[in-house]
Amino acid sequence: MKNGSFSAASILISTFAVALMIAVQTNPLIVLAAIIMVLLAGLVAGTRWRTVLSLAAKFELVILFWIFFVPFLYGETVVTTLNLPIGQVSIYQEGIEFGILIGLRMMSLILLFLIALSQMTLTGFMGALRTLRVPRSILGSLLIMLRYVPLFIEERKRMQDAQSLRGFERGTRGNRIQSLGFMIGSNIDRAFDRSISVYESMKLRGFGGEVVLRGGGFKKLDTILLVILILVYVALFMVIPNTLEVLMI
Numbered sequence: 001m002k003n004g005s006f007s008a009a010s011i012l013i014s015t016f017a018v019a020l021m022i023a024v025q026t027n028p029l030i031v032l033a034a035i036i037m038v039l040l041a042g043l044v045a046g047t048r049w050r051t052v053l054s055l056a057a058k059f060e061l062v063i064l065f066w067i068f069f070v071p072f073l074y075g076e077t078v079v080t081t082l083n084l085p086i087g088q089v090s091i092y093q094e095g096i097e098f099g100i101l102i103g104l105r106m107m108s109l110i111l112l113f114l115i116a117l118s119q120m121t122l123t124g125f126m127g128a129l130r131t132l133r134v135p136r137s138i139l140g141s142l143l144i145m146l147r148y149v150p151l152f153i154e155e156r157k158r159m160q161d162a163q164s165l166r167g168f169e170r171g172t173r174g175n176r177i178q179s180l181g182f183m184i185g186s187n188i189d190r191a192f193d194r195s196i197s198v199y200e201s202m203k204l205r206g207f208g209g210e211v212v213l214r215g216g217g218f219k220k221l222d223t224i225l226l227v228i229l230i231l232v233y234v235a236l237f238m239v240i241p242n243t244l245e246v247l248m249i
Contacts, residue, residue, distance in 0.1 A: 008120045008128035010222035015116040017229055021236050022108050028097070031104040033240050037232065038108060042115040052114045059110050063103045070099035131217060155190070159183050 022034045042052070071079075075092025082089045117125065122143075129139055160183070 005219075005221050006225055007131075007217060007219045007222055008124035009131040010218055010225050011116055011119060012125075012128050012132065014225045014229055015112060018232055019109050019112055021233060022105060022112070025105070025236065026101065027241070027244070028101045028104050029244055030236060030240050031101065031108055034236060035104065035108045035111065037235070038112050038115065042111070045115065045119055047115050048118055052111070052118050055114055056107075056110050059106070063106050066106065067099045067103040070102065071095035074098055156183070156187055159186070 018038075022031060025031050025034065042049075071091045072089055073095060075094030075096075075098070077093040078090045079093050079096065080091050082091070120128070126139060126143055129142075130136075
């Protein structure tokens with residue numbers, strides 16, 4: 001399916017609907033099947049996998065945190081007990097299962113939203129939010145944030161490179177913390193000055209404090225997404241559970 005076949009608004013609605021279906025699942029195998037379905041949908045949509053997977057990898061620590069720590073905090077059935085300097089720590093079976101479930105849910109939702117957003121342009125995304133009647137005040141703030149966040153990231157990278165050339169990595173821990181604090185403060189200060197300059201320039205060009213955006217509307221092909229949502233619902237709540245039940249017998 002070519003990019004632009006569906007409206008951005010219908011893609012957003014469908015994404016949230018599928019996310020809700022995945023979020024209520026309590027069987028890790030069903031969530032794993034949902035991940036496979038999401039990947040197949042991304043493959044059909046021609047997803048830019050390098051960008052999507054690189055962004056998804058940034059959430060790896062958050063997912064591993066839940067998988068690793070929940071078994072120590074939740075449950076009643078003790079699998080094993082570890083003798084640590086702080087005392088005995090038990091690992092619970094229910095915690096292991098819940099941690100895996102939460103980790104798979106988070107992975108599936110992250111992939112789902114990244115794949116969906118990769119099919120839109122910034123203009124299409126903002127138009128979709130306007131179609132869904134998101135207040136203009138929120139859209140204005142979001143538009144400016146999405147426009148300038150990449151610039152702040154690029155500026156921070158340049159400062160890190162400059163610090164590395166000046167021996168930032170070879171300093172003591174205290175020096176590194178001090179340099180990092182200076183870099184963050186400098187970025188905030190420059191961002192504040194730049195925001196004032198941008199706002200004054202926008203006022204001189206007639207900006208009245210309200211961002212004018214038009215909704216992207218819907219397309220006739222969006223009805224295909226409705227059919228796909230019904231099929232996903234049938235698969236996640238009927239076909240896959242019944243198949244797993246038969247296989248477990």
